[in-house]
Amino acid sequence: MSANTRPPGPPTQTYDSAFLKACRREPVPHTPVWFMRQAGRSLPEYLKVREGVPMLESCMRPELVTEITLQPVRRHKVDAAIYFSDIVVPLKAIGVDLDIKPGVGPVVAEPIRRREDLARLRDLTLDDVAYVTEAIGALTGELGATPLIGFAGAPFTLASYLVEGGPSRNHENTKALMYGDPGLWADLLDRLADITAAFLKVQIEAGASAVQLFDSWVGALAPDDYRRSVMPASAKVFDAVAGYGVPRIHFGVGTGELLGLMGEAGADVVGVDWRVPLDEAARRVGPGKALQGNLDPAVLFAPREAVEEQAGRVLDAAAGLEGHVFNLGHGVLPTTNPDALTRLVEYVHTRTAR
DSSP: OOTTSSOSSSOGGGTTSHHHHHHTTOOOSSOOBOOTTOSSTTOHHHHHHHTTOOHHHHHTOHHHHHHHHHHHHHHHOOSOEEOOOOTTHHHHHTTOOEEEETTTEEEESSOOOSGGGGGGOOOOOGGGGHHHHHHHHHHHHHHTTSOEEEEEEOHHHHHHHHHHSSOOSSOHHHHHHHHHOHHHHHHHHHHHHHHHHHHHHHHHHHTOSEEEEEETTGGGSOHHHHHHHTHHHHHHHHHHHGGGOOOEEEEESSOGGGHHHHHHTTOSEEEOOTTSOHHHHHHHHOTTOEEEEEEOGGGGGSOHHHHHHHHHHHHHHTTTOSOEEEEESSOOOTTOOHHHHHHHHHHHHHHHOO
């Protein structure tokens, strides 16, 4: 696998898309929109094609990945597709014994707690995830001028699953390792940074026009802990894919106190959850970055007029930004009415048409 497999920068067809222009902080014809978890449980067509297929298996079947990734583009007319996968896919690909249990999330059979456990985290190779290359090849052919966003889980969030053995509210084992054995912690995150970077490179070289690093659990940390114990690994991931010239997005939940540091880690676009207004987020992040967000996903359960009022507030707060990609402040909730998402895309496009 080589950085020279394809020319630097996003595919030519997508370069002038509203989404990529916003990521580059260039003038746009309208504010671009996409949603986290847009290809997921809120869509009846998703539930139909996933029926009887376990989550991890569905991520490894190129024809299924292609169909699911395209569904929200067809239905909602969003400005970007996001590759259908899961953040633990690269861990499964290198042989970690894990599964995604319905109603629970990723569960790891043997948590990583000791230095000798690191040996289970080998390098990720192209052959481990050949289905990704196949699916993205099919997707870029179908999407044409619509950009495809590749993604991966950030080292801290992957580490938290590996150390806890599954989802955790307090991350007590994770923090105990981080504070109690900082050397082992640093080596664990460095190893995960290499795996994550390799997974992103596969997606970019296959044709992804941008990538997003999800650090779902990093909001559990104080800024000093993030800077000292997490930021070096995240920065290593962003540095590893910098030469491709594709926008790099960084998103975490509950990260209002970390927004500036997340930008410093190397992102071109910083995702903001719904807790911090975008104008305030811009002040915390500083100049030179686009922002992404940040409507509360629960707002979509309100009447249409209320949804548009709240979306309008997000757009007003974004009015002075260098670049803005409209999104939710977290993923689409499973019981969201898909029509509410379709109407929201139309509203943002119409309201911001230039």
